[in-house]
Amino acid sequence: MSEHGHGPARQPAITRDSYDELYRSAPAVWTGRPNGQLVAEATGLPPGTALDAGAGEGGDALWLAARGWRVTAVDFSPVALGRGAAKAAELLLTDRIDWRHEDLEVWTPPEASFDLVTAHYLHSAWTDRAAMFRRLAAAVAPGGTLLVVGHQHGEQWGHGHAHAHEAGALYTAQDVAAVLDPDEWTDVVTETRDRDPGAAHRTGNPVPDTVLVARRRAV
Numbered sequence: 001m002s003e004h005g006h007g008p009a010r011q012p013a014i015t016r017d018s019y020d021e022l023y024r025s026a027p028a029v030w031t032g033r034p035n036g037q038l039v040a041e042a043t044g045l046p047p048g049t050a051l052d053a054g055a056g057e058g059g060d061a062l063w064l065a066a067r068g069w070r071v072t073a074v075d076f077s078p079v080a081l082g083r084g085a086a087k088a089a090e091l092l093l094t095d096r097i098d099w100r101h102e103d104l105e106v107w108t109p110p111e112a113s114f115d116l117v118t119a120h121y122l123h124s125a126w127t128d129r130a131a132m133f134r135r136l137a138a139a140v141a142p143g144g145t146l147l148v149v150g151h152q153h154g155e156q157w158g159h160g161h162a163h164a165h166e167a168g169a170l171y172t173a174q175d176v177a178a179v180l181d182p183d184e185w186t187d188v189v190t191e192t193r194d195r196d197p198g199a200a201h202r203t204g205n206p207v208p209d210t211v212l213v214a215r216r217r218a219v
């Protein structure tokens with residue numbers, strides 16, 4: 001993620017209300033820069049249609065749009081979406097991004113529709129996280145790419161850090177890979193990667209990324 005803003009440490013946001021509260025707490029919570037894993041994976045892809053799930057303030061969606069992608073940016077925080085839309089207007093990218101206020105817990109994206117489905121740090125209080133990842137995977141068009149990145153579980157959080165108590169909110173690349181039908185997916189990569197050093201968590205913990213990349217087989 002685009003990095004957290006400075007300021008006093010707070011409990012990580014995982015509900016709609018806590019995310020909105022987080023976004024209201026500062027004029028900009030993230031840096032606005034694209035996430036490193038997105039840049040690494042999407043730079044070589046031809047621009048097409050993309051779904052950014054949990055788009056936040058839109059750093060990734062704006063980066064994709066500026067490279068010629070048509071982006072659907074989904075988030076359940078109207079505050080975050082409003083910021084993304086304002087930035088898009090400033091950058092003359094309004095017609096390239098559809099900002100959608102949806103709850104990914106229940107929203108079903110159109111199936112087989114996006115050349116890229118990307119989700120970064122989608123840490124939330126999921127009732128059925130696997131079903132949510134299944135819906136995101138189903139939205140990838142044949143031949144398209146699924147990229148899901150999260151904060152790696154582990155000691156890096158430090159003892160007593162709030163995330164250590166949010167096992168349901170954290171996921172691994174393997175959790176995501178588990179929902180993919182091997183007959184439909186190829187080139188499945190599950191890795192732990194260093195995070196962009198400029199994007200340290202606001203606690204100062206350099207938490208690595210857990211990264212899933214997969215291609216949906218072309219029909």
Ligand SMILES: C[S@@+](CC[C@H](N)C(=O)[O-])C[C@H]1O[C@@H](n2cnc3c(N)ncnc32)[C@H](O)[C@@H]1O
Nearest residue numbers: 001019054056075076077103104105120121124
């Ligand atoms: C940690 S932030 C990351 C934002 C952005 N992907 C980035 O990397 O800068 C997680 C985002 O997911 C959104 N989110 C969490 N749960 C969601 C849900 N159930 N439906 C839609 N958006 C959700 C939050 O509002 C927040 O903007």
